[in-house]
Amino acid sequence: MQIDFTRPLLAVDTSTSCLSLALRSGGETFLYHAEAGNKQSEQILPQIQILFDEAGITAADLGAVVYAQGPGAFTGLRIGIGVAQGLATPFATPLIGIPCLDAVAYQCPQRPCVLAATDARMGEVFYAWFDTAAHRRLSDYQVGKAEEIALPAAAVFSDGIGNAFALPSPPPFAGKPDMPTAAAYLDLAQSGRYPAVGAAHAELLYVRNKIALTAKEQAERKSR
Known part of the structure; x- marks a missing residue:
């Protein structure tokens, strides 16, 4: 449309x-x-x-x-x-x-490898990886334990963003809890x-x- x-x-x-x-x-x-x-x-x-x-x-x-x-x-x-x-x-x-997660990730524009992660409750987080410079997603949208999040193959981490980074057990990457x-x-x-x-x-x-x-x-x- x-x-x-x-x-x-x-x-x-x-x-x-x-x-x-x-x-x-x-x-x-x-x-x-x-x-x-x-x-x-x-x-x-x-x-x-x-x-x-x-x-x-x-x-x-x-x-x-x-x-x-x-x-x-x-x-x-x-x-x-x-x-x-x-x-x-x-x-x-x-x-x-x-x-x-797209809205979360694009708080970090022009970055090659952004982890967007949000609180999913029940001890889990929603997350996905993005190249916001090239406007493409580097992974599926997923849910799981924060500590199990892994960097996509051949990617170099640039930023983490989302309220999962304010959790007691945040993802194992540097990030800001901004939403x-x-x-x-x-x-x-x-x-x-x-x-x-x-x-x-x-x-x-x-x-x-x-x-x-x-x-x-x-x-x-x-x-x-």
Whole structure:
């Protein structure tokens, strides 16, 4: 689908405990980014309306809705894509899904080997390697133990980025715990490297089948 990037763009990121929204309209970017915890579903529509009011637009004016595709918090991702589809469907507005690790990695632009790693809970991290200078991914999107992350073959490490680097057991590479706001998702969407689809065809990116520990597994972890 073709996108008219001269029209307003809205980005929704609910992949973490923060609610991050960005609206780009008339050359300005209106941003809301705050810790929401389990109140994302209550806050997201009122905060989007505030951004619309600030920009003087409505959902009908949007040229596209950008959403965090994952991997990330399961419930948060479902909230985000549901709201994105709800805003887009009445007006046949295209949706652009941006993988969350891409948004994390491109906080380190023009680097040949960036490790993007985020907290996946349950003692694991989501991660992928990127060459942000050449705009290519060097590995699959993966989930696993931070200490088991290995450098891609023939690669020379340059930067690590993402909230996994603030964990008690971070990846075995130097890195900063910085996370992107929804404005970063707008920037990537406007690069034209990510496809636009109709609302009915929007999908999330999952790299883990299991979303929670069993009671037995939780007890075993506490005992350790």
